[in-house]
Amino acid sequence: MSSVRVAGVGLTPFGEHPNRTTRDLFAEAGVAAMADAGVDAEVIDAVYFGNFVGELADAQGHQGPIAAECLGVDAPATRFESACASSGVAVRHAVRAIESGDADVVVVGGAERMTHAGTDAATGMLATAADALYEVSAGMTFPGAYALMTDAYFDAYGGSRRDLAHVAVKNHEHALENEHAQFQFSVSVDDVLDAPTVASPLGLLDACPVTDGASALVLVSETVAREADVTAPVEVTGSGQGTDKIALQDRESLSRTPATETAATEAYEAAGITPADVDVVEVHDCFTSAEVFALEALGLFEAGEAITAARDGTTRRDGDLPVNLSGGLKAKGHPVGATGASQLVEMTRLLRGDHPNSEYVADATTGITHSAGGTVASTTVHVLEECT
């Protein structure tokens, strides 16, 4: 089985780009990743592209061919849709294509464009990640779904809105120097607690923003990295995917996210690591509470114990286990289809030392990324390690 190296990464600025097209956003990220890798279009074997709501936001389905042609690539191209995990799943399949020997050089990433539609329409688009028959029809919004999980978590384990506010404060702080982040400003605990309620107990500053943007990586086989003399100091050593019932009401527990546990178990086994080996983490914090659910399901904290991790400093950039040094979805932004791959972009830069927050993880060798679609019904986990 071939090992998989990250040869290049690229991101657009995350934020509001209402006048740019999705294909132009992906072209910017993809061209940047190819330049970073030092590879030309003709060596690319496949393009794997994540996008969530192209049909609703841009009246554009069938985006695989667009993702290839906007990069000047003539190779098989496929779109992946798994809600907020769309490009996380795209990365997983790119990794498997290289591991299996089917491909040597793959461009993988994603793009999303939503801000032009406005808050009401974006709320409706995001709600399509939940179950249309039994959830959205009862007034469930995407923040509402996470609010229900948060309410159940508080009931099961305790915790407070103030604990969650510290997650937002931390992630905003981490984004201050990230040139790609949508929010490069700090917030206080009181700012978060005083923000308007979106769906109780979650307020506006517990939620990630609506974002336009794109992400891309060039993944190569070890053979190409060696023979073509491509500099690729980070290896994807593990990949895992999990699926749960789409509707919260059909889950065993409202406060646990077993699809993350499934993906993590598979990824850790493939990489030959345990949670104790993890030095740095990027998780899917679409809401402050989502970071808590992820850290527990990844096995990094016991059930009920991640709620205080930001507040006590453990997960801050100067803490024992830095989480979301990019700023997370919360502050970096959440261009849905781009998010999963963007986490690997950020982790690659953190490990190879050219991220604004790399100094906080100078000794780190092992990082994991966690992408979650819907209310954690679709998940991927990837293990990235610095090659020695």
Add this chain to the structure above:
Amino acid sequence: MSPDQDQRRGHDAFLDAVDADDAFYVECSNGHGSLPPRRACPHCGDQQLAERSLPGTGRVQAHTVVHVPTEEFAGRAPYVTAIADFGPVTLTGLVVDSRAEDVENGMTVAVDTDETPEGDTPALVFVPR
């Protein structure tokens, strides 16, 4: 409609049944409950499914007051969406006939349907009991 289809009633039939105070769920031969439409039990894959009467009341497991709604529910906000355990199945509904601040986890509710403000699809609602 074939007899086979008749026995595999769908989501519309479920809402009609709720509206007629005759709500049902689907049970597999291993006793797992689920909601229609089903051809296989989502919990074990069993394809021997039968309709059963839904218990009359459930208990709220979690709830949220939604202040920023989807467009379809704009006229109702703020409103309470809750998940309630009815025993064999769990349902998601909009809590009506109660002030938002009076809704709490553990309270007993019955299920009904209600027109959405847009009027095209009935919403599943919970009525405190």
